[in-house]
Amino acid sequence: MSMVLENVTKLIGNECHINDISLQLEPGTFNIFLGRTLSGKTTLMRLMAGLDKPTKGRILMDGQDLTRVSVRKRDVAMVYQQFINYPSMTVYKNIASPLRLAKVSAAEIDRKVREVAEMLHIEALLNRLPVELSGGQQQRTAIARALVKDAELLLLDEPLVNLDYKLREELRVEMSEIFKRRKSIVVYATTEPVEALALGGNTAVLHEGGLEQFGSTIEVYQHPQTTRIAQAFSDPAMNFVAGKIEANNLHLNGTSPAPLQGHLSTLKPGNYQFGMRANHLKLKRESAAEIEFQTTIDLSEISGSETYLYVIHDDRIWVIQQQGVHLHQMGEQTKVYIDPAKLYIFDVNDHLVCAPSGDPSELKQRVR
Amino acid sequence: MNKWEDNKAWFLVIPVFLIVAVSAIIPLMTVVNYSIQDIFGPDNRIFVGIEWYQEALSDHRLHAAFQRQLLFSGLVLLIEIPLGILIALTMPKRGWGASLSLVLVALPLLIPWNVIGTIWIIFMRPDIGLLGSAINGLGIPFDHTAASLDAWVTVMLMEVWHWTPLVVLMAYAGLQAIPEAYFQAARIDGASAWSVFRYIQLPKMRGVLTIAILLRFMDSFLIYAEPFVLTGGGPGNSTTFLSIYLVKQAVGQFDLGPASAFSIIYFLIVLLACWIFYQALLKVGTGDKQ
Structure with a gap:
């Protein structure tokens, strides 16, 4: 039951909201739409659900053209950013509502509702009304309502964005467990690279209505095809420095030549552009091979147990992610180091030439 | 720490207290004072205790006015609330159509009450009124100054025409506040239009509808302007509602004592009725448990 989008385009007025997207999603896979606000994630989901019709292109489910089929006749479930439940129904009735409309027998409804409620740890809340639940519990109910339907296509549009971060992490972990056992095509939209990495599966990077790259999440993270994808799939954004390769030496702007390795x-x-992730830039030299930059501190920001240090190098602002809480003096000169083995290399036209070989342990650390 | 240490807060409360005292408490207490005395002149008054209250409660004309009033307010709610919701549901949600329909719907609310009376008196006249003569032209005799039922129908029409827009505006505001995602979710579930109304729109409008029902009940229970302008409570006593009867007694006969006692009773009835309504409405729609 694979789902295929063929050259899907959506124009609203003269504005292009979705630009010629082709994509194939397999059943039993978890797919992430990663992109900023207004990158077209929600619009694309609405097209996939059948809430809107594409201006051009086709949507196929298992070879069958669904482009003009109304949403009521499709087998879709969706979870939204807002916590959407029927306000006057109890949690039980809310979860049961899609089954009731599908005319499932009462005994079967009861069994399924209790099974899903247990999966989402809301079995004790079945007799409550949505207003009597916390945000996290309301969203669990909405997810249960979507899961109970056992639809071919399950769309989750930034479902965790309105929750506080503790709940978000808790529910994220549970969700990736639950979705592993599903046969449906699961699509999950998010703006956060960290969330995409935590959930795994496949990632489609969207930018201004276009599909930039689609592949397994780790593959996309480790081999971003363009600087734009590298920027999108990096939090904080990737830092760039111009440079060149000459006479078997690496010349990054403002540094002394270094020998080519790895x-x-x-x-x-x-000429090339070199990308550096914020967590790869160091303030202390750790090995002799590291390249040294002279920078000026612009701003420092403490977030949780990390310090984000903004420095200026060659008129560009870089972000350095430093473990622990540190104080820095604005305007001070500081040396910044990077291991050349961690450099992402892009050509002058922003396309990836070569990426550092992946280190899975490092990925896990990013995920937290 | 001593909580009386900083007394500045009292200065902030005093203005509100004074305004409420002058606008509500003092007039109300004056009425209470009148209601337990028989007043012949400024210096000639006799304390009569609860006599006026007993008299008011056993006044059969008052009973009749009360029943008339209950029937009227009940009918008003039965017509205006569903009609208001229906109109709000059919109004466009956005674009110029939304602005236009809002202005059109709100028009009756902007017209002064005595002008409304005049408009309807002319509109319903059997000889030259547009609607009045049209009904007579159909062979149905209609004259609000002569037939009780016709007067009732006219007052009801005026009330519905004048105040349904308020219900429309409130219901419309309630509908506009429902996030689009609810309707999407319902479409994905395959819910019917009736289910969308019953399980999304109606529960989401509960808050504003509670206020609308309370306001319309209170207002219609206190109705004065429409029957006063139209027939002054006639023909006979057929449109003599509570406030008309009260004014006839207080201003017409200058019986300040009985009228005051009646006012207090009237006030308590409205207060009690609103409280009962409010309690009932709080429970409706939340008791849908397994």
Whole structure:
């Protein structure tokens, strides 16, 4: 039951909201739509659900054209950013509502409702009304309502964004467990790279209504095809420095030449852009191979147990993610170091030339 | 810490207290004072205790006015609330159509009460009134100054025409506040239009409808302007509602004592009725448990 989008385009007025997207999603997979606000995630989901019709292109389910089929006749479930439940129905009736409309027998409804409620740990709340629940419990109810339907396509549109971060992490962990056992095509929209990494599966990076890259989440993270994808799939954003390869040496702007090693040794001479993740930039030298930059501190920001240090190098602002809480003096000069083995190399046209070889342990650390 | 240490807060409360005292408490107490005395002149008054209250409660004309009033307010609610919701549901949600329909619906609310009376008197006249003569032209005799039923129908029409827009505006505001995602979710579930109304729109409008019902009940229970302008409570006593009867007694006969006692009773009835309504409405729609 794979779902295929063929050159799907959506124009609203003269504005292009979805630009020529082709995508194939397999059953039993977990797919993430990653992109900023207004990148087209919700619009694309609405098209997939059948709430809107694409201006151009086709949507196929298992080879069958569904483009013009109304949402009522499709097998879809959806969870929203807002906590959407029927206000006058109890949790039980809310979860049961899709089954009732599908004319399932009462005994079967009861069994399924209790099974799903247990899965989402709301079995004790079945007799409550939505207003008597916390935000997290309301969203659990909404997710249960979507799950109980056992639809071919399950769409989750930033379901955790309105929850506080503790609840978000808790529910995220549970959800990735629950979805592993599903046969449906699950699509999950998010703006947060960290969330995409935590959930795994496949990731489609969307930007201004276009599909930038689609592949397994780790693959996309480790091999972002363009600087834009690298920016989108990086939190904080990736830092860039211009440079060139000349006479078997690496010349990054404002640094002394360094010998080519590891993945860099395959590069041909020429101009490149070098991407550095915020957590790879260090304030202390850890090995002799590291490249040293002279920078000026612009701003420092403490978030949780980490410090985000903004420094200026060669008229560009970089972000350094530093473990622990540190105080920095604005305007002070500081040296910043990076291991050349961690550099992402893009050509002058913003396309990936070569990425550092992946280190799964490092990924886990990013995920937290 | 001594909670009386900082007394500045009292200065902030005093203005409100004074305004409420002058606008509500003092007039009310004056009425209470009148209601237990027989007043012949400024210096000639006799304390009569609860005599006026006993008299008012056993006044059969008052009973009749009370029953008339209950029937009227009940009918008003039965017509205006469903009609208001229906109109609100059919109004466009956005665009210029929404602004236009809002202005059109709100028009009756902007017209002064005595002008409304005049408009309807002319509109319903059997000889030259547009509606009055049309009904007579159909062969149905209609004259609000002569037939009780016709007078009732006219007052009811005036009330519905004048005040349904308030219900419409409130219901419309309630509907506009429902996030679009609810309707999407219902479409995905395959819910019918009736289910959407019953399980999303109606429960989501509960708050504003509670206020609308309370306001319309209170207002219609205190109705004065429409029957006063139309027939002054006639023909006979057929449109003599409580406030008309009260004014006839207080101003017409200058019986300040009985009228005051009656006012207090009237006030308590409205208060009690609103409280009962409010309690009932709080329970409706929340008791849908397994």
